[in-house]
Amino acid sequence: MNHDETDAAGSGGLVELAAGRLRLLLAPQVGGAIAALHEQRGGERLDWLRPASAQDVARGDPFAMGSFPLLPWCNRIRDSRARFAGRDIAIAATHPARPSGKHALHGLGWLRPWQVAEAGPAHARLTLAFEADDQWPWAFEASQRFELDPAGLRCTLALTNRDTAPMPAGIGHHPYFAHRPGTRLRSATAAMWRSDAEVMPVALEPTAEVARLREGVLLSELDLDNNFAGWQREARIEWPDVARTLVLAAEAPLDFFVLYCPRGGGHFCAEPVSQCTDAINLAGRHGPEEIGGAVLAPGETLAGSWTLRSA
Template sequence: MTDTTASATRPRSGRQTHLAAHGYEAVIASVGASLRTLTSDGRDLVVPFGADEVRPAFRGATLAPWPNRIVDGRYAFEGVEHRLALTEPERAHALHGLVGWTDFADRHVADDRAVLVAVIEPQTGYPFRVEVEVEYRLDAAGLTQTVTARNLGADAAPWGTGPHPYLVAGDSRVDDWTLTLPASQVLTVTPDRLSPVAVEPVSAHAEWDFRDSRPIGDVFIDHAFTGLSRVDGVAEVRLTTDAGTGVAMRFDDRCPWVQVHTADASERIGLAVEPMTCPPNAFASGVDLVVLEPGAAHAASWTISAVLRPPPRP
């Protein structure tokens, strides 16, 4: 249900919508259609933030119409050059799209489901009109978020999306958790600006090879991964404690990429896991870029669920 607090006392993160089902509880903040909290039987599965707090960076936000970075904010689409505002000024990139600070409207709200919507209006650097619909739904499998884009304009539009949760396995920090990341390739980046360099096998970068579960330790990660192995079409990134409890994130092949970040600037309190429909700088490179024709729609989804303690061996 949605908090109908008067505008005079409206929380900084926007309207608050509380969802509950099957032992899961989530709170969605309308600014950025952000996942503010998610718990399973009272245990945090993501790093939360306060309702009356300005959301820390992109924690829990919906990323659209592109995830990650566009280098120098420059790209060409259908023969036209575009230049976006540099929203990551310290690295001079356009970061994480255009809707992160947009106040989404409610389209549908129920006890276990909320649908929010906003429209990206044509603007400098992105002269396209695209509706962004964000659905959050709780069931026995966890919290599923689905982002659907609809091109409302007369011209084709470039598109990409993804989420930005910081997953939490337990009460300790990233260094103490075990990561399973079924990716055979990593996109290397420059050390200063994190600009993409090349897709390389993780076998050549042992520090980022988590195909076999192992503790993260003090490894720094802020990279996009691909070459994902899947079971029945679904990839799973898993984060667990020594006790075996934790959190998992699952997504299908509509997200062939996943960004993973150890949140070093936030004292490694959570692991960012961001399934993406395209890699960093896709507007410029064209790699896995979705092209929305006029009137067309595109949807992608991902699910966060609790990992429970395994049963004792007989």
């Protein structure tokens, strides 16, 4: 990997944190995203998350970042439309040319610049204020607190309803990891949401993939873009070629897990989230253990933390 091309450290507007051998680069203007998280081992660099390039940061491409926040909902809303408590949600489709692109994707936070509220050598807090509009008719505030130590990263998300009416809410993060030769993933869940051709959930089942992930599986054997319920809030990633194991862990309400692992792809996503895809439209047919999600009263906050640590 040519780190002159893939390292965004020289780009303007970034916040850099350091602890021991770890370095974290944040891109507040690119959806409050993580641009890079890596460690120095001697003269070598090992990326924990897929690194963004300086060019990716300059053009503000959130899809090229190492991870970005998901809020005020996680992943997709079917047909970009929903109705809640008498208010209509009508989101502009993110990628209408794709089969799944007509479904509103990943929330609103990743598409807006965040502000740096505080920053120190090993911690930072980013904030976002959103005014209600024709797409999302609730005002809200959000924050991300990043805390780096020599063993890893802790990120705490918070979403507060600043409107006068209850608001549906979901939070999460969207980390991209390198799919290196021999990469293995182990994570315990109860069931997987099977998806249709447009990557929307249609049935929750204890599939064969659930059993394989519980025991640990080579990612090269999977081809998934699915939500998992009953997550035990931990995923173990093993990269045998570089002798590194990372543990992704989360706290309530991040009780759901998304695995995006395209066959033959150079990266995969293991996402801690508080709701499954399209939870707002599925709420009338499924319970909270199956779809998650929350309803925030005016002034109420939904918050959760996830960590990434070396094992």
